[in-house]
Amino acid sequence: MVDVRLVPVSADNWRDCVALRVVVAQQRWVADVSYYLCLCTYGDTWHPLAVEVDGRVVGFLMWGVDDDASRWIGGLVVDAGAQRRGFGAAAVVAAVRVLVAQEGCTGIGLSFAPDNAVARGLYARLGFVETGETEGDGEVVARMSLDTARAVAAG
């Protein structure tokens, strides 16, 4: 798997995060990273991480903790110019590693638009299982059990 690092969003890299752009056809599935950063800053749910490869920001994601102590991954974005090189999958694996190491983690959840075939396939191949739950405006929920998360984290 390619070598990505999840790093804090900071005074040094927030502009690189905000500059991330997805392909036009993908814009309906995610918000701008600037919106996600506001959600993280002014809301009380999400925490931001930049996805770095060789010291360069190529993507972004957020994590949060649900009422049942499951961890959630949201707002996954890989810049259009950096897609299809394994960075998205590696970023999710890196996030699983971070989240499963947190005290009290009971599993990991995420959601995606049902027609987002790339995200859907990526998550399924990594071990996220669709539960039949939906979220917000019809997003499909998929969850990774604690055991699977530990196995994924162990690589």
Ligand SMILES: CC(C)(COP(=O)(O)OP(=O)(O)OC[C@H]1O[C@@H](n2cnc3c(N)ncnc32)[C@H](O)[C@@H]1OP(=O)(O)O)[C@@H](O)C(=O)NCCC(=O)NCCS
């Ligand atoms: C989803 C996303 C993060 C994937 O990032 P990525 O770096 O391109 O993903 P990877 O290179 O790790 O590819 C993961 C898998 O998807 C496949 N894939 C990636 N982009 C694809 C495309 N445009 N068409 C078909 N397959 C694609 C890859 O072939 C790979 O398949 P594999 O697991 O069989 O090898 C990226 O496409 C993106 O930012 N999309 C827009 C935002 C979005 O939808 N985020 C998810 C919200 S839930």
